[in-house]
Amino acid sequence: xxxxxxxxxxxxxxxxxxxxxxxxxxxxxxxxxxxxxxxxxxxxxxxxxxxxxxxxxxxxxxxxxxxxxxxxxxxxxxxxxxxxxxxxxxxxxxxxxxxxxxxxxxxxx
Amino acid sequence: xxxxxxxxxxxxxxxxxxxxxxxxxxxxxxxxxxxxxxxxxxxxxxxxxxxxxxxxxxxxxxxxxxxxxxxxxxxxxxxxxxxxxxxxxxxxxxxxxxxxxxxxxxxxxxxxxxxxxxxxxxxxxxxxxxxxxxxxxxxxxxxxxxxxxxxxxxxxxxxxxxxxxxxxxxxxxxxxxxxxxxxxxxxxxxxxxxxxxxxxxxxxxxxxxxxxxxxxxxxxxxxxxxxxxxxxxxxxxxxxxxxxxxxxxxxxxxxxxxxxxxxxxxxxxxxxxxxxxxxxxxxxxxxxxxxxxxxxxxxxxxxxxxxxxxxxxxxxxxxxxxxxxxxxxxxxxxxxxxxxxxxxxxxxxxxxxxxxxxxxxxxxxxxxxxxxxxxxxxxxxxxxxxxxxxxxxxxxxxxxxxxxxxxxxxxxxxxxxxxxxxxxxxxxxxxxxxxxxxxxxxxxxxxxxxxxxxxxxxxxxxxxxxxxx
Numbered sequence: 273x274x275x276x277x278x279x280x281x282x283x284x285x286x287x288x289x290x291x292x293x294x295x296x297x298x299x300x301x302x303x304x305x306x307x308x309x310x311x312x313x314x315x316x317x318x319x320x321x322x323x324x325x326x327x328x329x330x331x332x333x334x335x336x337x338x339x340x341x342x343x344x345x346x347x348x349x350x351x352x353x354x355x356x357x358x359x360x361x362x363x364x365x366x367x368x369x370x371x372x373x374x375x376x377x378x379x380x381x
Numbered sequence: 382x383x384x385x386x387x388x389x390x391x392x393x394x395x396x397x398x399x400x401x402x403x404x405x406x407x408x409x410x411x412x413x414x415x416x417x418x419x420x421x422x423x424x425x426x427x428x429x430x431x432x433x434x435x436x437x438x439x440x441x442x443x444x445x446x447x448x449x450x451x452x453x454x455x456x457x458x459x460x461x462x463x464x465x466x467x468x469x470x471x472x473x474x475x476x477x478x479x480x481x482x483x484x485x486x487x488x489x490x491x492x493x494x495x496x497x498x499x500x501x502x503x504x505x506x507x508x509x510x511x512x513x514x515x516x517x518x519x520x521x522x523x524x525x526x527x528x529x530x531x532x533x534x535x536x537x538x539x540x541x542x543x544x545x546x547x548x549x550x551x552x553x554x555x556x557x558x559x560x561x562x563x564x565x566x567x568x569x570x571x572x573x574x575x576x577x578x579x580x581x582x583x584x585x586x587x588x589x590x591x592x593x594x595x596x597x598x599x600x601x602x603x604x605x606x607x608x609x610x611x612x613x614x615x616x617x618x619x620x621x622x623x624x625x626x627x628x629x630x631x632x633x634x635x636x637x638x639x640x641x642x643x644x645x646x647x648x649x650x651x652x653x654x655x656x657x658x659x660x661x662x663x664x665x666x667x668x669x670x671x672x673x674x675x676x677x678x679x680x681x682x683x684x685x686x687x688x689x690x691x692x693x694x695x696x697x698x699x700x701x702x703x704x705x706x707x708x709x710x711x712x713x714x715x716x717x718x719x720x721x722x723x724x725x726x727x728x729x730x731x732x733x734x735x736x737x738x739x740x741x742x743x744x745x746x747x748x749x750x751x752x753x754x755x756x757x758x759x760x761x762x763x764x765x766x767x768x769x770x771x772x773x774x775x776x777x778x779x780x781x782x783x784x785x786x787x788x789x790x791x792x793x794x795x796x797x798x799x800x801x802x803x804x805x806x807x808x809x810x811x812x813x814x815x816x817x818x819x820x821x822x823x824x825x826x827x828x829x830x831x832x833x834x835x836x837x838x839x840x841x842x843x844x845x846x847x848x849x850x
Contacts, residue, residue, distance in 0.1 A: 273439075291757075291760055291761055291764070292755075292757035292758060292760065292761070293757055294396065294400075294443045294446060294755075294756045294757040294759075294760070295442065295443055295445075295446040296446065313439045313440050313442040313443055314439045314440065314589065315439075315440050315443065315755055315756060315757060316587050316588075316589055316755060317755040317756065317757030317758060318757070319623070319624065320622075320623075320624055325623055328623075329588065329589060329627075332588075332623075332627055355449070356446075356449070358407075
């Protein structure tokens with residue numbers, strides 16, 4: 273079980289969650305942040321600090337963003353478990369679902 | 382040219398202390414830094430080891446992140462060293478440029494209630510210490526009551542209620558040692574009643590913690606429709622806060638459940654304020670007052686009282702900080718008075734912003750801001766404190782220690798006969814606990830006494846397999 277990050281984060285990446293995560297399991301892609309499903313310990317510290325309510329426990333993801341569960345999990349297929357986002361650094365790229373999106377959350381809509 | 386690194390002592394090796402050490406080593410700077418971490422118990426990790434419930438192994442996994450920090454080898458650990466008893470403030474300031482207190486909150490917050498001192502009235506922190514096998518508490522816990530009350534509506538209240546209601550065999554897969562298992566196994570409990578004085582939308586527990594109750598084997602969770610009230614303030618909270626929304630949703634699910642005839646029941650009561658613990662020589666019950674919502678998510682008493690029969694009452698109304706020798710303390714807020722992490726010479730936190738700074742002394746974590754927030758919140762706290770330490774160093778307001786040598790602290794502890802445990806010692810303890818667990822197909826079994834922990838940490842136990850029983 274894990275928390276996941278959905279659409280409101282895309283192109284916004286506030287990063288408040290990164291400061292809260294006690295196990296440093298929130299990784300940064302080009303357009304979105306991603307929670308590592310195996311490194312996450314389900315503590316829930318990230319969810320309330322997200323200013324745009326992008327973070328959900330996996331059972332509570334709204335239907336419209338259901339696909340973000342696989343996007344979060346599959347994002348790490350090639351990356352594996354680096355065991356710490358800070359040391360790993362920003363990851364060049366995104367999950368295809370997110371990479372294919374037109375610009376999001378720019379505040380200009 | 383100064384040749385000595387900037388020396389920082391951190392008192393308390395729970396998450397607050399370890400995150401502060403980690404963030405300090407990673408801070409942007411152009412000088413060398415040297416950090417020594419002190420812990421009064423033989424093992425570090427504070428409430429992650431002695432507060433998180435044993436059936437929450439994922440959260441306990443935070444220990445692995447903390448281990449990674451200490452495994453780097455650039456922070457020295459001195460466990461089994463008690464501030465105030467083994468080492469004084471002056472001895473620290475003589476050896477360090479800055480001292481950070483991260484001693485946390487680990488005792489029960491006081492609750493003024495008639496009957497609170499009766500036998501059978503327990504603080505949640507004491508019970509948590511027992512089931513988490515804290516080395517400084519007795520190994521026996523009375524679990525002879527059939528009906529038990531838990532006062533409080535936070536995660537600790539739910540932890541206590543769940544551990545009380547859960548079958549001992551379902552906890553035997555965790556790290557609990559044998560005496561805790563045997564104690565829980567002997568429990569006569571059939572009904573655990575949790576009381577919150579406010580409404581369901583004002584509960585402090587988190588959605589996951591609540592949902593977990595619904596999955597405990599052979600326990601029926603009961604929510605009473607008459608307690609299940611939402612006023613406009615509550616509805617606004619549900620609308621605006623995702624967590625409150627999830628809590629309300631889970632509670633709604635619980636109200637619709639049919640009892641399955643399980644052996645134990647866990648009752649969640651809202652809008653019941655405890656007013657007295659009843660009994661003459663021992664707890665026999667609890668008196669509560671019916672509350673009602675005032676429209677803006679507050680509550681007011683209705684003057685209607687209920688007497689409940691209970692054989693034990695647990696108070697889970699929060700943790701509180703403990704005063705430390707030679708340091709100011711706000712006995713109301715139970716924190717070290719500080720201004721953004723700089724300890725100040727004030728009697729209370731309210732006047733901290735105007736008070737004089739105690740030079741070179743800082744605070745972080747729960748002893749700085751009180752017992753609120755999840756473990757991760759302590760990182761932001763540490764960043765604030767560390768920022769001020771670096772500013773104070775840059776401003777030249779810190780006094781250089783008179784004994785700045787690397788070996789000064791070791792020499793002092795040895796001259797005083799303090800039997801400290803270093804990081805290698807912790808690893809030996811961990812290996813011992815894991816091998817105890819392995820024998821039973823468990824991840825780990827905790828070693829529960831100071832003597833046994835210290836013996837393992839010193840490597841004085843002859844055989845890792847033969848001498849534990």
